[in-house]
Amino acid sequence: MIRILSKGPEQTAQIGATTAAFLRGGCAVALIGELGAGKTVFVQGIASQLGYTGTVTSPTFTLVHQYDTNPVIFHLDCFRLRSPRDFASVGIEEYQRPDSVLIVEWADLIADYVDQWCWRVQFEYGADALGDRVIRIDRIGQHDNPTVERNLLEALKSLGVQIL
Amino acid sequence: MIVLGIETSCDETAAAIIQDGEILSSVVSTHWLHNSYGGVVPELASRAHLVLLPPILDQAIDESGISLEAIDAVAVTRGPGLIGALLVGIAAAKAIAFARNIPVIGVNHLEGHLWSAVFESSDLKPPFLALLVSGGHTMLVDVEEFGKYRIIGQTRDDAAGEAFDKVAVLCGLGYPGGAQIEKRARTGDSAYYEFPIGMHGQRGYDFSFSGLKTAVATFLRKNPEAKHDHLADLLCCFQEAAVASLIEPTCRALRQSNYQALVISGGVAANLRLRQRLGEEAERVGVRFLYPGLQLCTDNAIMIAWVGWKRLLKGQKDGLEMSGEANFPLPGILK
Numbered sequence: 001m002i003r004i005l006s007k008g009p010e011q012t013a014q015i016g017a018t019t020a021a022f023l024r025g026g027c028a029v030a031l032i033g034e035l036g037a038g039k040t041v042f043v044q045g046i047a048s049q050l051g052y053t054g055t056v057t058s059p060t061f062t063l064v065h066q067y068d069t070n071p072v073i074f075h076l077d078c079f080r081l082r083s084p085r086d087f088a089s090v091g092i093e094e095y096q097r098p099d100s101v102l103i104v105e106w107a108d109l110i111a112d113y114v115d116q117w118c119w120r121v122q123f124e125y126g127a128d129a130l131g132d133r134v135i136r137i138d139r140i141g142q143h144d145n146p147t148v149e150r151n152l153l154e155a156l157k158s159l160g161v162q163i164l
Numbered sequence: 165m166i167v168l169g170i171e172t173s174c175d176e177t178a179a180a181i182i183q184d185g186e187i188l189s190s191v192v193s194t195h196w197l198h199n200s201y202g203g204v205v206p207e208l209a210s211r212a213h214l215v216l217l218p219p220i221l222d223q224a225i226d227e228s229g230i231s232l233e234a235i236d237a238v239a240v241t242r243g244p245g246l247i248g249a250l251l252v253g254i255a256a257a258k259a260i261a262f263a264r265n266i267p268v269i270g271v272n273h274l275e276g277h278l279w280s281a282v283f284e285s286s287d288l289k290p291p292f293l294a295l296l297v298s299g300g301h302t303m304l305v306d307v308e309e310f311g312k313y314r315i316i317g318q319t320r321d322d323a324a325g326e327a328f329d330k331v332a333v334l335c336g337l338g339y340p341g342g343a344q345i346e347k348r349a350r351t352g353d354s355a356y357y358e359f360p361i362g363m364h365g366q367r368g369y370d371f372s373f374s375g376l377k378t379a380v381a382t383f384l385r386k387n388p389e390a391k392h393d394h395l396a397d398l399l400c401c402f403q404e405a406a407v408a409s410l411i412e413p414t415c416r417a418l419r420q421s422n423y424q425a426l427v428i429s430g431g432v433a434a435n436l437r438l439r440q441r442l443g444e445e446a447e448r449v450g451v452r453f454l455y456p457g458l459q460l461c462t463d464n465a466i467m468i469a470w471v472g473w474k475r476l477l478k479g480q481k482d483g484l485e486m487s488g489e490a491n492f493p494l495p496g497i498l499k
Binding site: 009034035036040041044055057058060061062063064066080091094125130 | 174210244245246247248298299300318319320321322323325326329330333334339340374375377378380381382385490491
């Protein structure tokens with residue numbers, strides 16, 4: 001488990017960009033956190049690091065965005081869904097491919113319907129300041145390499161992020 | 165010429181019939197059903213479209229007073245949207261076109277919105293500046309002529325309608341509650357609190373709403389009682405900031421070019437405060453200000469049929485191999 005402090009949206013995007021190096025095809029990332037906590041900003045950092053030059057916007061209304069990065073990113077959002085069945089009808093299986101990364105905002109709703117979770121990232125408002133966010137990153141799922149989380153922690157340290 | 169339009173790109177299943185640009189019928193069914201808990205139960209996407217489209221097509225034909233045999237072409241939304249949802253409409257359109265041996269035309273959903281004010285203002289002529297504001301999109305489009313567009317600005321994070329809906333959730337109004345904000349804000353005090361305006365003081369024509377949304381969330385964390393004691397004031401101040409976040413880039417763009425008109429469209433175009441403020445600004449700059457009627461603000465098939473009809477007049481149509489495209493770009497996009 002990694003717990004870090006982001007000082008604002010720019011740093012949250014940098015943390016996303018740093019995490020991008022640890023994403024492989026076939027991997028899914030669950031993003032959890034309240035409105036305005038920084039989930040979309042985190043994805044902006046990932047997509048831009050993986051070479052996407054377009055604008056990453058919130059998929060709340062459109063539900064799914066695809067970015068032709070390497071690997072391809074499917075950016076999902078469960079905010080306005082009320083039952084996992086809704087995402088089944090959108091075709092969640094279409095977005096779990098061995099050569100693409102799946103990133104899901106408000107992921108709790110479909111936690112049991114995705115097989116390939118690799119990371120779970122939780123965002124919380126900091127206690128006092130306006131822009132501070134506590135970000136908790138967990139390596140999840142059945143994965144082989146226990147050093148991956150440690151390597152991510154080292155990468156975040158070299159970014160200058162405050163470790164909690 | 166009689167054109168049947170079909171729209172299934174997101175939450176609405178819709179069919180419409182127009183004759184030479186005049187509306188004969190329009191049927192829209194939304195999948196958002198209100199429940200007794202004050203929230204909503206979405207019955208989403210492909211399956212809902214599949215169930216709803218056949219009776220909606222029947223109703224559109226019944227209400228138009230013409231028969232299916234009289235239809236000259238079928239226009240259908242090709243994208244952008246959810247691929248599974250798009251494919252339902254496209255399959256239906258192709259089946260009708262094949263059975264009747266008439267052309268099928270794939271239409272860009274956003275292009276439909278750009279022209280939706282034409283039914284209120286038949287003399288709408290390019291070049292005009294279109295502000296498309298909905299739950300899923302917020303963009304400024306330079307319309308040089310039919311089929312030639314330039315997206316000059318768009319949101320960098322949340323769509324405007326999404327910001328309204330999410331602030332409604334933060335204030336306990338349920339989802340989607342964006343439309344309620346305008347009504348409740350009417351009695352509010354605009355001097356209660358100053359929320360940040362997206363892209364304020366910056367250059368260019370992009371929009372931003374995520375900072376405003378977060379500012380409301382942060383304000384409510386510090387002042388949870390405001391949700392009860394000052395709801396109208398809070399919503400009024402949010403709406404003023406949201407409207408200003410739309411107006412500032414739009415005015416910068418209006419002043420940069422010789423547009424004939426400013427046109428708004430999309431679900432948020434129904435917001436009266438936005439219409440009022442944009443109207444004032446357009447008058448100041450000296451351009452006409454046009455907006456669609458209510459049934460054409462939200463997703464509908466009339467606008468799809470209209471774009472299909474215009475393309476047909478230009479001799480454009482698609483083959484039966486045409487398919488849906490989730491990221492379908494606007495046609496004739498200029499850099």
